[in-house]
Amino acid sequence: xxxxxxxxxxxxxxxxxLDDAHAxxxxxxxxxxxxxxxxxxxxxxxxxxxxRLNTVLRxxxxxxxxxxxxxxxxxxxxxxxxxxxxxxxxxxxxAPVPQRGRRSK
Numbered sequence: 786x787x788x789x790x791x792x793x794x795x796x797x798x799x800x801x802x803l804d805d806a807h808a809x810x811x812x813x814x815x816x817x818x819x820x821x822x823x824x825x826x827x828x829x830x831x832x833x834x835x836x837r838l839n840t841v842l843r844x845x846x847x848x849x850x851x852x853x854x855x856x857x858x859x860x861x862x863x864x865x866x867x868x869x870x871x872x873x874x875x876x877x878x879x880a881p882v883p884q885r886g887r888r889s890k
């Protein structure tokens with residue numbers, strides 16, 4: 786499952802997919818323990834899917850309403866648009882530069 790597809794889901798749909806993935810993981814672990822598993826790589830795939838679902842669900846919970854997340858699929862396009870308009874260069878020019886080296890007393 787791709788993260789782009791998950792970002793397009795609602796939180797309820799993500800929770801349903803998460804429940805299904807947990808059930809599948811349980812079944813796969815059971816098959817593995819009794820020696821009936823045909824595809825060992827599927828265990829890792831399901832674990833990664835669960836992690837991906839949890840990550841996107843949590844990001845959606847923390848995201849303020851009406852504000853797109855930086856991790857959402859539209860973020861690179863928005864960044865490219867800011868670069869074309871020159872906003873990124875202006876923001877970088879006004880940002881304070883952190884000092885490196887020894888601390889002053």
